[in-house]
Amino acid sequence: MKKIVCASLVLFLMTLALPLYAASGDDVVGLWYTEGNDSKVEIIRDKDEYRGKIVWLEDEVYPADDPDAGKTKYDRNNPDDKLRLRPILGLEIVWGFSYDEKDEKWEKGRIYDPESGKTYNCNMWLDEEGNLNVKGSLDKWGLVGRSTVWTPAGE
Template sequence: MKAILIAVAVLFSTSLFAQNADAVLGKWETKNGKSHVEIYKKDGEYYGKIVWLKEPLNEEGKPKVDKNNPEEDMRSRPLKGLELLREFEYDADDEMWEDGEIYDPESGDTYSCEMSLEGDNKLKVRGYLGISLLGRTTVWTRVE
């Protein structure tokens, strides 16, 4: 009987601390404060798009576009609404979202990416080439 109670207690405490896969959903301010990215779920995977820009207009007073995209026909698409995060899957064992990609409109480059939460309001976003050790991590803050 004592063993059963211990097993139930361990199972219950594990579920209390296990992270919810959807905990990443919501709006996040990027490290530099230039944009807000909304993370949402589509077909069981996690995606993120720009929903706010600190400076939405270019020097000519027109909405900023994806001018650094390597594909010429994509350079006229607006930055607001641009999907930056694609195809993340949640790994419950590591409590992180992985196997996704992040697009950097400032350089036009796309990187492999993984994300993990630090508490409820900090999101560590790590972009990398090849292996995760060769990359850069930035921290985004949840927007209320």
């Protein structure tokens, strides 16, 4: 009888601890390789908003076959002429995300693609392997768009 009571108590205490292991909004904070591993994005929490910027590029200058060969990569495709000279390195490309505990995803954010100069609505979520699924969309519901997978970059 003593063993049953003890086992029941242990099980009860374990169920109390389960919420401690649930996903957290801050699970997205850190360094992420973008698809293709050619850049790293650092995501931070700023009050209740999650945002991220490019902190590493595999190639910081344009290749020899590019019209801007040898120049530091810059935001040349931005639709705003005033922003076109910004360097890609250090450029904020994700912002405005809030964490939805119920759905365990970061939503209602925006993502900027420096290659096209376009900004999209965006949602993000972690998969079972710990990768970050990033879905940019033209509409606010996420029906028309594309997804990419970012992998943890560690320290």
